[in-house]
Amino acid sequence: MDRGLPTTHTRQTIHTRQWAAWAFLTPVTLYLALFYAYPLYRNLDLSLRDYTVRSFVQGDAPFTGLHNYRTVFDDPAFAPALLHTVVFTAVCLAFQYAIGLALAVFFNQHFRLSATLRALFLVPWLLPLIVSASTWSWLLNSDSGLVNALLSTVGIDPVNWLTSPTWSLTSVIIANIWIGIPFNLVVLHSGLQSIPAGLYEAAALDGAGAWRRFWSITFPLLRPVSAITLLLGLVYTLKVFDIIWIMTKGGPAGASTTLATWSYQLGFGNLLPAFGPGAAVGNLLVVAALAFGLVYARVQRKQALS
Numbered sequence: 284m285d286r287g288l289p290t291t292h293t294r295q296t297i298h299t300r301q302w303a304a305w306a307f308l309t310p311v312t313l314y315l316a317l318f319y320a321y322p323l324y325r326n327l328d329l330s331l332r333d334y335t336v337r338s339f340v341q342g343d344a345p346f347t348g349l350h351n352y353r354t355v356f357d358d359p360a361f362a363p364a365l366l367h368t369v370v371f372t373a374v375c376l377a378f379q380y381a382i383g384l385a386l387a388v389f390f391n392q393h394f395r396l397s398a399t400l401r402a403l404f405l406v407p408w409l410l411p412l413i414v415s416a417s418t419w420s421w422l423l424n425s426d427s428g429l430v431n432a433l434l435s436t437v438g439i440d441p442v443n444w445l446t447s448p449t450w451s452l453t454s455v456i457i458a459n460i461w462i463g464i465p466f467n468l469v470v471l472h473s474g475l476q477s478i479p480a481g482l483y484e485a486a487a488l489d490g491a492g493a494w495r496r497f498w499s500i501t502f503p504l505l506r507p508v509s510a511i512t513l514l515l516g517l518v519y520t521l522k523v524f525d526i527i528w529i530m531t532k533g534g535p536a537g538a539s540t541t542l543a544t545w546s547y548q549l550g551f552g553n554l555l556p557a558f559g560p561g562a563a564v565g566n567l568l569v570v571a572a573l574a575f576g577l578v579y580a581r582v583q584r585k586q587a588l589s
Contacts, residue, residue: 383512
């Protein structure tokens, strides 16, 4: 018998394993198809047709191509919403990462009660967003909020955090930073655990101080973890809706409206919903997140080959 050819039993074993692999993949494939692929397809279809309430139910909306996208770009609200989205995302990412990294380095010292205190920092991340947003709405209330009460004790006039066009975007940024810090803390602290302690000991013997060890060892070796942390934070922050809607509803006068809240307002916030333009704005967010994901994948591939 030629030992180079697979036997019938071997072929049956291979087919059995292949069917078993497909059986394990089926639930995941169905989940991705139902809850990711189909909603994305429906959103794309919405953005390319002139949907009304009647046509949304009956499914006979006429095809309009890129008309909804042109409507969005020509809308006077688009530029402010885009600017607010960029500011909101950039400021939140910068502060969440910086504070999360500082706390991760602090808790990496393994002092007494460090694990307990680190667990307490997870509370904002574990709370439902509606609870967190409602809490910050109460804290920043103009009349009875705790923040204004504390400001009054040092002689500072009350601030209309949620009802002033000057401060509303700052208010939702503060709340979102508070919510996102625990995620950065957990991921960055896990990354710090993978850095060999011997590197710090060798650097200390060479006379390197704390700052020198951080910039020469911690920060460079933490770069891959930092990249994925910032990417995930970016994707999450781009689509933040709950916090802004509960605290300010995008107001006053659109001062805290982002693309995410504007998409909801177009599609569901009016008596005559604009399903097509609302879906178009949502697709712009999807494209932005996808673009940053592709950039990250390209950078990672170049680093792996270098």
